[in-house]
Amino acid sequence: MTEQEKTTGKHDLKSLAGKYLTFKLSNETYGIEILKVQEIIGLMSITSIPRTPNFVRGVINLRGKVIPVIELRKKFDMETVEDTDHTCIIVVQVMGGNGPITMGVIVDEVSEVVDIAENQIEPSPSFGASIDTAFIMAMGKLGESVVILLDIDKVLTANEIQSLSSL
Numbered sequence: 001m002t003e004q005e006k007t008t009g010k011h012d013l014k015s016l017a018g019k020y021l022t023f024k025l026s027n028e029t030y031g032i033e034i035l036k037v038q039e040i041i042g043l044m045s046i047t048s049i050p051r052t053p054n055f056v057r058g059v060i061n062l063r064g065k066v067i068p069v070i071e072l073r074k075k076f077d078m079e080t081v082e083d084t085d086h087t088c089i090i091v092v093q094v095m096g097g098n099g100p101i102t103m104g105v106i107v108d109e110v111s112e113v114v115d116i117a118e119n120q121i122e123p124s125p126s127f128g129a130s131i132d133t134a135f136i137m138a139m140g141k142l143g144e145s146v147v148i149l150l151d152i153d154k155v156l157t158a159n160e161i162q163s164l165s166s167l
Helices: 003-007 158-165
Strands: 018-025 028-033 037-042 056-062 065-071 088-096 099-107 109-116 121-123 136-142 145-150
Touching (some): 018 099, 018 145, 028 109, 056 099, 088 109, 088 158, 099 158, 109 136, 109 145
Parallel strands (some): 028 145, 065 099
Antiparallel strands (some): 018 028, 037 088, 056 065, 088 099, 121 136
């Protein structure tokens, strides 16, 4: 692969090499850059907020700070399932218009932290103009499996992040 091929697409693939926290949603494995992850916590009491988008489960009190919690399954239009003993919240920092915002992301199960090398990263496939995949940075290849590398800053739109910051 030439240098030009490595930098075509949305992200410079060289810069994507590094450590990722992997987690499961249904049968798929996703990864978030470890530097975006603040902590992983078990499910706790979540207070529902009326008139929020359906993917917002509510807010939690995390050591005195109230943070919004989103259900990644609903945000990705996946079938919802009952929470299990493995369901947990990944607390992440996302960039909003007014600076970083702390929020929780509910996932089915956290897997592990993996180190993905440059030669294990492929550009995300194009699905055509009508499908928004801006939140997918690239695809990581681990053995026979594929990890969808998420750009957590783009999972929510700017307007969605703005509305969460006011919760």
